[in-house]
Amino acid sequence: MAATSKKPGLISKFWDYTVNRLNRTVFWGLKFTMPQKFLSPMGYSGMLTFCLFLLLGITGAFLMLFYVPGIEGAFDSVEFIDEEIPYGFAIRNIHYHASNAMVFMAVLHLYYQYFSGRYKIKNEMIWVTGMVLGVITILEAFTGYNLLFNDRAELAVSIGVSLTVFSPIVGPQLAQMIWGQGFSDFLIRLYALHVFIIPIVMGILMFVHFPRFLVFDLPMWSVMVGVILITGGIFPVEMGVKFDPNHPPGITVPEWYLTGLYAFIRTGFDKFITGGLLPALLIAMFLFVPFIDHSRKISWKDRPFFSALGIASISQVFITTIWGFYVNPDPTKNLDDRLFVEPVPFYGVLLVSVVLSFVVVYGFLKARAALVVPGQKAVPTKQTPIILNTFWTYAVLILLVIFEIILNGMALMAYQGGLWALALFETGAIFCIFGIIAHVYRSYNPKVIEAEKAAKEEAAKAAKEADAAVPTITNSKSD
Amino acid sequence: MAEEEKNQQSDNQNASADTQVTSSDSNTTPPVSQEEPQTSIAKDSSPEESVDGPPSKERRNFLKVIATAGGILGLTPFIPYGSFFTATLGGTEPVRQKIMNAETGSFVNVSDMQPDSSVIFPFPRTGDVEKDSEPFRRYQLIRLAPDLGGESNDASSFRIYSMVCVHMWCLWDYIEGREVEVNGEKFTGNIECPCHGSNYDVRDGLSHKGPAIKQSKPNDALPTLPLEVDENGDIWVLPPDTALEADGVVGLGRYV
Structure with missing residues (x-):
């Protein structure tokens, strides 16, 4: 056995050595899987969110090398990264679009886990930390898009600070401790929060949030990075207008994950209620759902009330988010007339959509439950994966690699020609391939x-042998 | 009582093996290591017979109190550390100061300024670009439109307001030539905020439209600065009385 032709190579020796030593670390408590076939990415959307967090950490660390916080310096330094630093444009675009992707994936992850009843079966700890993580993710994104101190950032930071100040009881003290006073303080603290304090808190929460079983799907992750790069190529992140203290900013709309909040505030009622309490209702609903829903049913089909509630919340998110984007474009009008969201239609539509979506979904699921015969189980549909044979596997792989080589050359040429967006797009295509x-x-x-x-x-x-009237397919898989 | 014993037993099970060993020959062990063995003596249901001191449970409770007090006292000095976070990178003392147009760098004179126009300036002006860019120290000097008596060359035709909207602290702008109607009175010139559309009356800084009007006093009027015009026509800012009843607090408002 010792003197066989196959001796373990240096690399595999080193690998075994490392793995055996990792045995003593916390990582070995995790059950880590690389799936051998295509799985729905919804099942491991949390892992994808975490990978995006890592990607944001890496690109963010790169950006830190050139970013300068401050009223005067911030915008110019980001512009410098964008225009002068080699590949700075790419890094900034990846960072920005990955942040959008992370917020999006986190929301998707939340809803998938909600509808599949994952907050049950003793998962309350994971669920609650997940909700907190979701809120912090949005705070992290908010502190991030304001580091570039443009017009919009100036207004957004003002709103953030004033919302803290006008919170009940501890508001002013809390704002003073978190934000300091004045924009010199705000900006440096925004930076500290964004690059260190919030990520550390997120890391600690993730440690609690991680389940023991993790799936890392390399193909899906590569495609995801590719899509982020392609999006960056098609919709490069804009600089906006530099904040000029001598020229007050015009109307700006926040990022898509905060337009819902913006719509609420624009209805003109008390700022803490519209900017804090109403959006918090949604979070509270998700936060408390594991302690309210005590049924033993897991599937969304068997939980008509909570499924209907989930759909109703989606309708709220959609309506407020889209409404928040709308601003009357007529520049001659009074700003209040352009920005005011009429409360009656707004809250009316929200109420109607909640009731309607809830009733429809609830009624549908109830009716469906009545139709299902107890004891009868749905037959799972069998999926036959496409399996290429050896020849085609080789052919496809070689063709794709050749395609990658060509795209690599094209990306380099595009970059040297100053077409950064195109280079980014092509790099994204390479990742997808x-x-x-x-x-x-x-x-x-x-x-x-x-x-x-x-x-x-x-x-x-x-x-052939049977050659008879009844051609049956024998199930003779040799295993 | 049974419950307590149970607790004690489970405590003993949790105790590490070495304490078990010391408990067996507790007579010979020096009194220094008495704390741990005491708990396991309880297992023999004869804690009172122990030679040293009171029963183990009482003693342990006492120690708990002491330890907790020690912990609290240890953390107490850190309470005032909160002021670390409430400190700021630096403020400036208000002084009597000529208004300098932040954009052109020239002092503002009555003769330079048309009625129905405005000039943005930092106050107090320090000369440091970063500090003077501070939005919370930005003010607008407004010369009222002719229909509000803005043509007279004295202080009565000028107003100064903090540029920080008292609704959510965005920066408003003076809109020249805007026709507005407040309480039936029509006049020219308006203050409008680009975030949520709060409008302020240019005459006294009181909100007349938008979300700020719904806020309770003093959170519905812009803070101001006292001003005077000297014999040359230069406009000066006087140190303000930053009380809500007087010139107001930036971001919080003023009683009108």
Whole structure:
């Protein structure tokens, strides 16, 4: 056994050595899976969110090398990163679009886990930390997009600070402690919060939030990075107008995850109620749902009340988010007439949509439940994955690699020609192609293909031998 | 009582093996290491017979109180550390100061300024670009429109307001030539905020439209600065009385 032809190589020795030592660390408590076939990304959307967090950490660390906080310096330094630093444009775009993707994935993750009843089965700790993480993620994104101190950032920071100040009881003291006083304080603290304090808090919460079973899907993750890069190429993040203390800013709309809040505030009622309490209702609903829903049912189909509640909340999120974007474009009008959100139609539409979506979904699920015969189980549909044989696997992989090489050259040329957006787009395409390569590679399993082949031959043989009236397919998988 | 014993037993089970060992020969151990063995003596249901001191449970409770007090006292000095966070990078003392147009760098004179126009300036002006850019120290000097008597060359045709909107602290702008109607009176010139549309009356800084009008006093009027015009026509800012009843507090408002 010792003197066989296969001696462990240096790399595998080193790998084994490392793995055995990792055994003593916290990581080995995690059950880490790399799926061997395509899985729905919804199942591991949390892991994708975490990967985005890491990507944001890396790109953010790069941006830190050149960013200068301050009323005068911030905007110019970001412009410098964008225009002068090699690949600064790409790094900033990846950072920005990854932040959007992270907020989006976090929301998607929340709703998927909600509808599949994951807050049950003793997952309350994971659920609550997840909700806190979600809120902090949005705070992190908010502190981030204001580091570039443009017109919008000036207004957004003002709103953030004043919302803190006008919170009941501890508001002024809290604002003083978090924000300091004056924009010199705000900006340096915004920076400290964004690059260190909030990420550290997030890291600690993630430590509690992580379940023991984790799925890392390399192909899906590559495609995700690719899509982020492609989005950055098509919609490069804008600089906006530099804040000029001599020229007050015009109307600006916040990022998409805060336009809902913006719509509420624009209805003109008390700022703490509209800017704090009403949006907090949504968060509170999700926060308390595990302690209200005590049924033993997991599937959304069996929980008509909570499924309907979830759909109703989605309708709220959509309506407020879209409404928040709307501003009357007529520049000759009074700013109040342009910005005011009429409370009666706004809250009216919200109320109607809540009731309507709730009743429809609830009624539908109840009616469906009445139709289902107890004891009868739905037959799961069998999925047959596309499995390429050896020849096609090689062919596809080689073609994709050639395509990657060509795109690499194109991206380099585009970058040298000053077409940064195009270069970013092509880099995104390369990532997507790598995702496909990784998927084809993992799907290619000689054992499976052999088995398939044998089964086919067997079937053909059987069909020939039988040659009778009834051609049956024998299930003779050799395993 | 049974419950307590149970607790004690479970405590003993949790106790590490070495305490068990010391408990067996507790007579020989020096009194220094008595704390731990005491808990395991309780297992023998004869705590009172212990040679040293009171029963173990009371003693432990006493120690708990002491330890907790020690912990609290240890943390107490950190309470005033909160002022670390409430400190600021630096403020400036208000002084009597000529108004300098922040954009052109020239002192503002009555003869330079048309009626129905405004000039943005920092107060107090320090000369430091970063400090003077501070939005919370930005004010607008407004010369009222002719229909509000803005043509007279004295202090009565000028107003100064903090640029920080008292609704949510965005920066408002003076809109020249805007026709407004407040309580049936029509006049020219208006103060409007780009965030949520608060409007302020240019004559006294009181909100007349938008979200700020719904806020309770004094959170519905812009803070101001006292001003005077000297014999050359230069406009000076006087140190303000930053009380809500007087010139107001930036961001919080003023009683009108």
